Amino acid sequence: MxxxxxxxxxxxxxxxxHLCDRFIKEGMYVIGMDNLITGSLNNIEHLRSNxxxxxxxHDVTTFVDIPGTLDYVLHFASPASPIDYLKIPIxxxxxxxxxxxxxxxxxxxxxxxxxxxxxxxxxxxxxxxPQNEEYYGNVSPVGPRGxxxxxxxxxESITMAxxxxxxxxxxxxxxxxxxxxxxxxNDGRVIPAFIGQALRGEDLTVFGDGSQTRSFCxxxxxxxxxxxxxxxxxxxxxxxGNPTEISIKDFAEEIVKLTGSHQKIVYKPLPKDDPQQxxxxxxxxxxxxxxxxxxxxxxxxxxxxxYFKALPxxxxxxxxx
Ligand code: NAD
Ligand code: UDP
Numbered sequence: 001m002x003x004x005x006x007x008x009x010x011x012x013x014x015x016x017x018h019l020c021d022r023f024i025k026e027g028m029y030v031i032g033m034d035n036l037i038t039g040s041l042n043n044i045e046h047l048r049s050n051x052x053x054x055x056x057x058h059d060v061t062t063f064v065d066i067p068g069t070l071d072y073v074l075h076f077a078s079p080a081s082p083i084d085y086l087k088i089p090i091x092x093x094x095x096x097x098x099x100x101x102x103x104x105x106x107x108x109x110x111x112x113x114x115x116x117x118x119x120x121x122x123x124x125x126x127x128x129x130p131q132n133e134e135y136y137g138n139v140s141p142v143g144p145r146g147x148x149x150x151x152x153x154x155x156e157s158i159t160m161a162x163x164x165x166x167x168x169x170x171x172x173x174x175x176x177x178x179x180x181x182x183x184x185x186n187d188g189r190v191i192p193a194f195i196g197q198a199l200r201g202e203d204l205t206v207f208g209d210g211s212q213t214r215s216f217c218x219x220x221x222x223x224x225x226x227x228x229x230x231x232x233x234x235x236x237x238x239x240x241g242n243p244t245e246i247s248i249k250d251f252a253e254e255i256v257k258l259t260g261s262h263q264k265i266v267y268k269p270l271p272k273d274d275p276q277q278x279x280x281x282x283x284x285x286x287x288x289x290x291x292x293x294x295x296x297x298x299x300x301x302x303x304x305x306x307y308f309k310a311l312p313x314x315x316x317x318x319x320x321x
Contacts, residue, residue: 003029003052005069007112009060009103010076012039014182015117015175015222019074020044022223024052031066034077035059037091038084043182060099061091070110072230075103076117078152082145082271083188089147096151097158104162104170115171115230116159118237121149122174125275130245132281133174133237143273156237163235171229176241176280180219180300181307186318190214191301194252195308198259200316208270210249215279217242218300221293228289241280242293258301 006023010016011032016039020030024047032044033056047053058064060077078095079085085092100116107114123131124139139149162168179191186196197204217240225240246254252265285291 003027004071005029006072007031007033007066007070008074008076009033012036012041012043016076017043017182018219018223020047022227031056033058038079060102061094064102064106070112073103073107073112073114075100081187081189085148086144092147093151096155100155100158108166108168113169115173116155118152118156118172118174120174120176120278122153124149125273129277130279130281133239133284140273145273170235172237173226173229174237174239176217177214178217178219178222180304185308185315194255195305196316198255198261198263203264203266204252205268206248206252206265207268211247212274213245213247213277215242215245216297217293218295221295225285225291228291232289234288238285239280239282240285243279243282244297245279258305
């Protein structure tokens with residue numbers, strides 16, 4: 001029987017590369033697409049000679065053309081860390097809006113099922129806690145994070161429009177903070193930031209007073225949730241994340257312990273519109289996908305630390321992508 005064919009955008013990024021691995025393992029032929037703006041070919045180097053994988057260097061904000069059939073599309077291309085999307089705000093808006101439009105058009109043309117990577121950022125700085133899918137969010141469209149949040153809100157909106165108007169087979173994953181091997185050490189997100197600082201022997205920088213919370217999901221759990229959502233039949237957004245919540249200050253202390261470093265924690269100004277609290281309500285994912293995270297933070301962080309520790313030393317001091 002012919003293999004199912006899946007297009008994964010953002011394939012050279014953190015989540016995209018793990019998704020390529022998973023779908024190859026599921027017996028599919030994977031077409032990975034990326035323009036390498038925040039990702040790296042190192043993340044998919046191990047797939048280079050795999051006969052079930054091909055890589056296309058392409059910017060999805062320009063017309064996307066794939067020869068042959070497609071069964072599934074996963075749209076994961078987008079800058080995802082606050083420093084990335086603040087550095088490239090227009091590209092961030094374009095990949096969420098025009099990129100999503102192109103991939104919906106392609107999916108319609110190929111009669112493929114599409115899953116788009118939305119985010120907990122659609123809830124902004126939430127006034128409801130924990131966040132469930134019915135909450136509309138608290139986002140400033142004109143604030144610095146608006147370029148990401150509003151692009152993702154538009155992405156959800158146009159995806160539902162294609163579902164309703166064209167009867168396209170769509171899925172929307174609202175992904176909460178996910179971590180693990182292949183994150184970029186200098187992408188500014190809190191886990192690579194703290195581990196990088198510990199490995200370089202620098203103080204750990206907590207923004208604000210560190211009372212803000214996040215809930216961190218290990219990548220294997222996230223990939224399983226995405227897989228089940230794609231294979232299920234539910235069209236509305238589903239939160240995929242780990243509900244175990246921790247303050248950033250407590251998390252910094254955990255990292256000092258994990259890395260055995262003796263670094264101090266120092267406090268820096270809180271970036272504008274930084275959400276004060278974030279925890280997914282995953283009742284829907286539990287009920288619809290029979291999914292919940294399995295990897296405790298202690299185990300996930302140990303694996304992530306091992307990955308960063310094994311990187312060549314010059315990676316530790318790289319300033320830019
Ligand atoms: P990442 O930066 O590691 O990966 C994103 C990839 O998209 C990169 O390889 C980048 O080069 C590529 N890309 C960006 N713009 C592109 C374009 N115009 N054309 C082609 N490729 C392009 O980030 P990630 O953490 O792997 O995030 C992947 C997706 O998941 C993003 O859509 C992000 O918004 C979403 N998400 C991630 C998290 C998380 O915690 N990791 C949370 C919520 C949502
Ligand atoms: N943060 C921090 N120090 C850093 C990087 C991030 O205290 O060096 C904080 C940031 O202000 C936020 C939280 O850690 O409150 C998570 O930040 P991240 O960029 O990982 O993701 P976000 O959830 O804000 O998109």
